[in-house]
Amino acid sequence: MTELEIRPAAEKDIPAIVAMLADDPLGAQRESPDDLAPYLAAFKRLSDDPNQHLMVAVREERVVGTLQLTIIPGLSRRGALRSVIEAVRIHADERGSGLGTQLIEWTIAESRRQNCQLVQLTSDSSRTDAHRFYERLGFTPSHVGFKLAL
Template sequence: MQVQSLQIRAATENDLEAIVSLFADDPLGGHGDTTDPEALPDYRAAFARIAASANETLYVAELDGEVVGTFQTLITTTLTGRGASNMIVEAVQTRADVRGRGVGAAMIAHAIDKARKGDMRLVQLTSNAVRRDAHRFYERLGFAPSHIGFKLKLK
């Protein structure tokens, strides 16, 4: 596959099964994602909420007509930073067989470009603490570890 032919675009509902497959194939994620058809209504409902949001966008990276990566962006505005808007990048996932070929870097570059064009103050993301390779990847792209994240699971 040639990364030169990589297309990054907003996801459509037709991409949903391919996106879910990327997450279900992730042994480190621990999110309980599954390609079981009984779970598809949950994913469709989530897709509808994302699509209806003015501040969220779900993207896919496509090579030769196949979805090989995905990520989501969220724009938040806070009073800190004099009311600045920030972009949060979430759910970055690249298909295992194309890792190391520039797909992930292209997806992050796309997000950063959108943030710059939107006059965002910063782009931030979190990464699971066990994903050492991902941490090196993000640092190589210019991200710096700066905060400690906390989660409280409700479900």
């Protein structure tokens, strides 16, 4: 397999990222790849915030994976920094290739580099394969998450 580059996302990557976000039963219900305007506005907000890292995995000049890593300062845990992993997506052609593991390992290394004491993520309760994947990488299902749609 050809070499993989993990780098910050660029505006030109937004169509490929949105396509991956929409490429599953949950994403198909909430994403709109035909209208990139809200995604481009969100990309600008992310780019302006030094605690937000929208990353892409690129192989042969093609975006094949993405995730967002957020660094959160806090008071708990003696003022610890924590990181939050969101929106992990792997292109359908790359699933099962080890790319997801490489992306998560990158986030853990980056979180350590930024002196985070904790890496956390949430995963929709229906994504049982993803839960097994995260547990295999050392994550533990320690909390119950709640959301309120606004």
